[in-house]
Amino acid sequence: MDLSMNEIVYRSIGTIHTPYPDMAPFQAEEDDTEGPFVLELLPEYETALVDLECFRYIIILFHMDRIRGYNGSNIAHPPSLKGGTVGLFASRSPNRPNPIGLDVARLLRIEGRKIYTSGLSVLDGTPLIDVKPYTNRDSKPDPGDGWTYRQPV
Numbered sequence: 846m847d848l849s850m851n852e853i854v855y856r857s858i859g860t861i862h863t864p865y866p867d868m869a870p871f872q873a874e875e876d877d878t879e880g881p882f883v884l885e886l887l888p889e890y891e892t893a894l895v896d897l898e899c900f901r902y903i904i905i906l907f908h909m910d911r912i913r914g915y916n917g918s919n920i921a922h923p924p925s926l927k928g929g930t931v932g933l934f935a936s937r938s939p940n941r942p943n944p945i946g947l948d949v950a951r952l953l954r955i956e957g958r959k960i961y962t963s964g965l966s967v968l969d970g971t972p973l974i975d976v977k978p979y980t981n982r983d984s985k986p987d988p989g990d991g992w993t994y995r996q997p998v
Contacts, residue, residue, distance in 0.1 A: 853943075857972035859886035859958070861907055866969050882950065884960040884973055891958040902979035903952050903962065908972040909944035916940055923992075931992055946971070949979055 862883040884905065897903070921936035922928070933941065951963035960976065
């Protein structure tokens with residue numbers, strides 16, 4: 846079975862609204878950002894929100910639709926390394942083979958088909974792919990910080 850060219854198709858379940866039309870902060874901190882941050886689901890998914898308000902945090906998957914496209918490089922240049930490099934999959938670079946974004950945010954409230962959250966690092970109008978509850982099982986006790994404490998070269 847050749848897996849190299851399989852096409853995977855997702856459909857948007859809604860739109861993410863943020864105060865960032867052109868540039869979002871890199872990994873926004875919850876306390877550093879001012880909203881509003883709203884996930885607006887399509888009408889057919891409103892009933893899918895039943896009991897989501899029982900959770901404090903949610904996982905948000907989205908399509909980074911304004912990324913220029915994967916440039917083929919498997920090397921990333923994290924700003925914190927000041928010119929240093931790491932492998933693409935060891936980074937949070939938006940230059941990826943599949944422009945899928947992930948964020949975790951505090952769930953503030955749900956009104957109808959709108960989910961209000963804490964700060965997100967997402968551009969306004971970004972297509973929403975999925976929402977999942979974030980639970981204690983999603984948190985690992987020893988994730989490690991990998992290269993993030995490496996001194997710049």
